[in-house]
Amino acid sequence: MSSDDDMPLARTNGHLSAEKISKAEDRAMDIDSNVRMRPAPLSIRYGPIDDDDAPLVNGNGKRKSRSSAGNVNYHESDGENSRSTKRHKKAVVDDSDSDVPIKSRTRLPPAANETAVAEDSDDDIPLNKKLADKRKSIDKAAEKEAKTIRANEAKAKKQALKKVVKDESDDDTPLSGVKSRKRAVNGTNGKAKSTSVKQADSDSDTPMRKKAKTATPRAKVKTEQTSSGKKPPAKKAKKELSEDPADAEDDEEEYRWWDQAKADDSIKWQSLEHNGVLFPPEYEPLPKNVKLIYNGTPVNLHVEAEEVAGFFGAMLNSAHNVENPVFQKNFFNDFKDVLKRTGGAKDRQGAKVDIKEFSKLDFQQIFDYYQAEKDQLETPFMYCKWDGRKEKVGNFRVEPPGLFRGRGEHPKTGKVKSRVMPEQITINIGKEAQVPRPPEGHKWKAVQHDNKATWLAMWQENINGAYKYVMLGAQSTVKGQADLKKFEKSRELKKHIAKIRKDYERDLKADSMADRQRATAVYLIDRFALRAGNEKDAENEAETVGCCSLKFEHVTLREPNTVIFDFLGKDSIRFYDEVTVDRQVFKNLRVFKKSPKKEGDDIFDRLTTSQLNKHLSNYMAGLTAKVFRTYNASFTMQKLLNEVKDEERTVAEKIKLYNDCNREVAILCNHKRTVGASHEAQMEKLADRIKALKYQVWRNKQMMLDLDSKLKKKRGAAFFELDPDLDEAWILEHQNFLVEELRTKIQKKFEKDNQKLQEAGEKIMPDKELKERLKDADELAKKHKKENKSKKIEAEGKAPTIEKIEANAKKIEERIRTIELQAADRDGNKEVALGTSKINYIDPRLTVVFATKFNVPIEKIFSKTLREKFNWAIKSVGDDDSWQF
DNA sequence: TCCCCTACTTAGCACAGGAGCA
DNA sequence: TGCTCCTGTGCTAAGTAGGGGA
Numbered sequence: 001m002s003s004d005d006d007m008p009l010a011r012t013n014g015h016l017s018a019e020k021i022s023k024a025e026d027r028a029m030d031i032d033s034n035v036r037m038r039p040a041p042l043s044i045r046y047g048p049i050d051d052d053d054a055p056l057v058n059g060n061g062k063r064k065s066r067s068s069a070g071n072v073n074y075h076e077s078d079g080e081n082s083r084s085t086k087r088h089k090k091a092v093v094d095d096s097d098s099d100v101p102i103k104s105r106t107r108l109p110p111a112a113n114e115t116a117v118a119e120d121s122d123d124d125i126p127l128n129k130k131l132a133d134k135r136k137s138i139d140k141a142a143e144k145e146a147k148t149i150r151a152n153e154a155k156a157k158k159q160a161l162k163k164v165v166k167d168e169s170d171d172d173t174p175l176s177g178v179k180s181r182k183r184a185v186n187g188t189n190g191k192a193k194s195t196s197v198k199q200a201d202s203d204s205d206t207p208m209r210k211k212a213k214t215a216t217p218r219a220k221v222k223t224e225q226t227s228s229g230k231k232p233p234a235k236k237a238k239k240e241l242s243e244d245p246a247d248a249e250d251d252e253e254e255y256r257w258w259d260q261a262k263a264d265d266s267i268k269w270q271s272l273e274h275n276g277v278l279f280p281p282e283y284e285p286l287p288k289n290v291k292l293i294y295n296g297t298p299v300n301l302h303v304e305a306e307e308v309a310g311f312f313g314a315m316l317n318s319a320h321n322v323e324n325p326v327f328q329k330n331f332f333n334d335f336k337d338v339l340k341r342t343g344g345a346k347d348r349q350g351a352k353v354d355i356k357e358f359s360k361l362d363f364q365q366i367f368d369y370y371q372a373e374k375d376q377l378e379t380p381f382m383y384c385k386w387d388g389r390k391e392k393v394g395n396f397r398v399e400p401p402g403l404f405r406g407r408g409e410h411p412k413t414g415k416v417k418s419r420v421m422p423e424q425i426t427i428n429i430g431k432e433a434q435v436p437r438p439p440e441g442h443k444w445k446a447v448q449h450d451n452k453a454t455w456l457a458m459w460q461e462n463i464n465g466a467y468k469y470v471m472l473g474a475q476s477t478v479k480g481q482a483d484l485k486k487f488e489k490s491r492e493l494k495k496h497i498a499k500i501r502k503d504y505e506r507d508l509k510a511d512s513m514a515d516r517q518r519a520t521a522v523y524l525i526d527r528f529a530l531r532a533g534n535e536k537d538a539e540n541e542a543e544t545v546g547c548c549s550l551k552f553e554h555v556t557l558r559e560p561n562t563v564i565f566d567f568l569g570k571d572s573i574r575f576y577d578e579v580t581v582d583r584q585v586f587k588n589l590r591v592f593k594k595s596p597k598k599e600g601d602d603i604f605d606r607l608t609t610s611q612l613n614k615h616l617s618n619y620m621a622g623l624t625a626k627v628f629r630t631y632n633a634s635f636t637m638q639k640l641l642n643e644v645k646d647e648e649r650t651v652a653e654k655i656k657l658y659n660d661c662n663r664e665v666a667i668l669c670n671h672k673r674t675v676g677a678s679h680e681a682q683m684e685k686l687a688d689r690i691k692a693l694k695y696q697v698w699r700n701k702q703m704m705l706d707l708d709s710k711l712k713k714k715r716g717a718a719f720f721e722l723d724p725d726l727d728e729a730w731i732l733e734h735q736n737f738l739v740e741e742l743r744t745k746i747q748k749k750f751e752k753d754n755q756k757l758q759e760a761g762e763k764i765m766p767d768k769e770l771k772e773r774l775k776d777a778d779e780l781a782k783k784h785k786k787e788n789k790s791k792k793i794e795a796e797g798k799a800p801t802i803e804k805i806e807a808n809a810k811k812i813e814e815r816i817r818t819i820e821l822q823a824a825d826r827d828g829n830k831e832v833a834l835g836t837s838k839i840n841y842i843d844p845r846l847t848v849v850f851a852t853k854f855n856v857p858i859e860k861i862f863s864k865t866l867r868e869k870f871n872w873a874i875k876s877v878g879d880d881d882s883w884q885f
Numbered sequence: 886t887c888c889c890c891t892a893c894t895t896a897g898c899a900c901a902g903g904a905g906c907a
Numbered sequence: 908t909g910c911t912c913c914t915g916t917g918c919t920a921a922g923t924a925g926g927g928g929a
Contacts, residue, residue: 394917395917395918395919397917397918399918399919404920405898405919405920406920406921407896407897407898407920407921410920410921453891453892453893454892454893455892455893458891458892464920464921466920466921467890467891467892468919469891469892469893471892471893482893482894486894531922531923532922532923532924533923534922534923534924535888536922541921542921544921544922546922546923569922570895570896570897570921570922571895571896571897571920571921571922572921573896573897608887609923609924610887610924610925613923613924613925624923624924624925625923625924626894626895626922626923626924629895671896671897672897673897673898674897674898682911682912689906826913833896833897835896835897835915836895836896836897839895839896840894840895840896841895863914863915863916864915864916865915865916866915886929887928887929888927888928888929889926889927889928889929890925890926890927890928891924891925891926891927892923892924892925892926893922893923893924893925894921894922894923894924895920895921895922895923896919896920896921896922897918897919897920897921898917898918898919898920899916899917899918900915900916900917900918901914901915901916901917902913902914902915902916903912903913903914903915904911904912904913904914905910905911905912905913906909906910906911906912907908907909907910907911
């Protein structure tokens with residue numbers, strides 16, 4: 001550490017905002033009142049921009065479609081699109097005194113989503129406006145709801161006073177249905193509390209003591225990397241002598257095989273070296289008391305036969321396989337072969353046992369042995385007794401040694417994570433309980449009996465000194481209770497949200513810099529679901545930020561009220577969003593970025609997460625920044641699900657609708673996943689399949705006309721028209737494909753038939769037969785030609801009728817719908833991870849209500865583990881589809 | 886007040902297994 | 908029936924946040 005340590009205030013460059021903001025300064029940030037403001041607050045991360053000068057818009061006002069090239073690997077350290085502070089310092093323009101439009105600087109947002117806006121694309125109302133309206137309506141609803149809740153509270157209080165009813169101390173008990181909701185309403189009076197809020201915080205204008213941990217260590221790391229990164233020149237010569245041929249690859253330049261034309265591709269290589277293969281370990285024979293039973297008699301087998309019996313025996317829990325007659329037959333044939341070869345089976349006395357029938361084999365002992373071997377290791381650790389109840393333990397395995405896989409640009413990624421010894425592990429257990437015995441020759445670090453902690457064992461890992469805990473599984477009571485408490489807390493926020501918003505809107509104009517920063521931060525957390533952003537140790541962790549730790553370069557301002565966030569958030573996932581904000585928020589951010597602040601300086605230099613949370617807790621006990629994410633996610637989900645109309649739909653369609661809502665929430669929370677390399681190809685495949693089916697529908701309809709030409713008038717010409725996705729050129733290509741496909745199929749079948757004949761010792765068929773068979777493909781080609789010429793398609797099948805053909809066409813249309821849904825779902829989900837919001841943010845009771853209301857089996861939405869985790873939600877809501885978040 | 890320690894939730898990734906398709 | 912691709916699950920990293928001592 002350098003002398004920077006002594007710098008009292010900021011973490012980085014040390015540039016601070018002034019303590020107070022004068023009226024004049026505030027006014028100076030104003031702009032011409034004639035400038036058209038954009039609706040705010042609004043995120044356009046996944047939607048279009050209707051701004052004239054916005055670079056993301058193409059000529060016809062629609063958002064540019066993204067090619068796969070636009071997909072970003074957020075973890076890639078030096079990819080064109082990755083823009084961590086460090087990586088793109090040069091690219092970021094210092095806009096300390098000129099937050100001018102950044103037209104030329106803006107890049108395509110990485111995660112714009114086509115399907116997310118598809119529905120609205122042809123609407124006359126600009127999408128921005130629509131989204132803003134939507135947001136407003138959600139806010140209004142929240143406000144309205146808060147009012148209702150407060151009114152109910154007041155009413156309930158009155159009644160309570162009147163009747164002097166007994167103490168309602170069960171506020172914390174699980175709620176279910178409307179009755180419970182009414183009960184929950186009797187909380188604390190937010191108004192009285194929030195009055196004290198301002199007083200408590202108004203004197204908080206003292207600068208932060210944020211240590212300057214960043215600059216020096218960073219530079220140091222860099223130098224170390226460079227000096228050690230260079231390879232010694234002698235290495236290459238040494239490599240040639242290496243015993244491992246693969247080693248020779250390391251220093252070679254990229255082999256650009258695609259640039260080289262190869263005349264003769266039958267020669268695949270000129271030289272080839274390798275080390276053969278790695279074998280699995282030798283088979284370990286079963287203990288003497290574990291036998292295969294045949295017809296009630298335990299039999300002795302040669303070790304080779306025993307191993308084969310063990311293959312089957314170990315699989316008894318896989319009914320899918322072992323109950324399959326083909327599987328059984330094949331196994332038994334091979335097993336008999338091995339028996340024959342190895343001297344067969346013998347009983348205890350050494351007498352031969354003739355194994356003739358599969359059904360008489362009993363593998364139970366073998367299965368039990370293998371199972372016990374596994375269980376012996378695992379079972380004792382899988383459950384614990386918590387208050388006398390059997391509860392499942394979550395992660396009972398000590399993390400094995402290996403290499404630390406830090407995410408993003410973690411400075412310690414790749415370091416050796418050493419083996420955890422019993423001497424490092426602390427056990428937490430009941431006083432009366434028997435302390436588990438450490439492995440032979442070892443002892444625990446400590447044994448404690450802290451019943452305020454939920455963990456069973458704990459150790460500290462060697463890389464970051466992080467604590468690792470063995471805790472109960474997600475399906476356990478204690479975790480379920482914590483989950484319920486979390487969602488009840490965020491439901492409680494509904495009562496206070498209007499007041500909180502009103503207050504921060506007022507404080508956005510506060511004279512005190514600290515108050516103004518706090519108000520602005522709460523605004524961003526509330527409106528754009530930013531995380532709190534605790535301080536991080538820049539030397540030992542990846543440089544990621546959240547709201548309070550946003551730096552100068554993470555926020556770009558574009559007049560009149562657009563803010564562009566671009567930073568790496570949790571897990572080094574890029575957060576990129578262009579949002580419109582209230583003008584005052586825009587002005588404030590300009591103030592917070594004002595010179596002399598520059599890159600590396602904190603935007604919120606007079607605010608920490610502790611202060612922020614302390615302020616929030618004045619509104620409601622336990623209210624922290626994190627609660628806003630849960631609240632906004634669940635509240636949004638409810639609004640979206642409420643908009644789903646009860647129309648006739650298939651289960652698949654309803655699930656798609658649910659996923660669409662889930663996706664909006666996931667986008668709100670910025671939950672991402674990497675797009676699989678094969679995604680594009682998969683989508684193309686699906687599109688091809690849809691086209692092929694559409695072609696089939698069209699052919700069927702033409703066949704109907706073939707049977708009754710008057711149908712065209714009766715049904716209207718449109719019914720028989722070719723789908724606009726298909727054209728003549730495509731049909732020709734597809735017809736060729738079908739013919740070729742048939743040819744290949746015939747050829748393969750012919751070869752297979754011949755192989756069978758050969759195996760049976762019979763004479764194989766001559767090529768003449770193949771030619772004969774291939775005539776079917778020729779016929780098909782001829783048929784296509786004829787159809788194309790006559791523009792007529794003859795009815796196919798046995799005794800074709802219009803009804804039959806139409807039914808067939810409908811069936812195909814149904815398949816098209818299913819695949820189209822699938823395709824849309826898949827494309828929409830390609831870079832959005834739905835799981836995280838489903839598991840952590842969306843109140844599961846909302847999902848239960850949706851499933852009940854729309855008659856969707858809950859297992860279609862919640863997997864087995866999720867059903868176990870959310871058992872409390874499933875049971876508490878039951879059939880009550882009126883439950884509201 | 887600050888900072889470290891501790892305990893817990895939230896998060897994405899890897900991989901196995903099985904569903905479903907050609 | 909083989910193969911592809913999707914889903915579920917386990918793993919563990921990376922957050923948030925509260926408590927307490929200097």
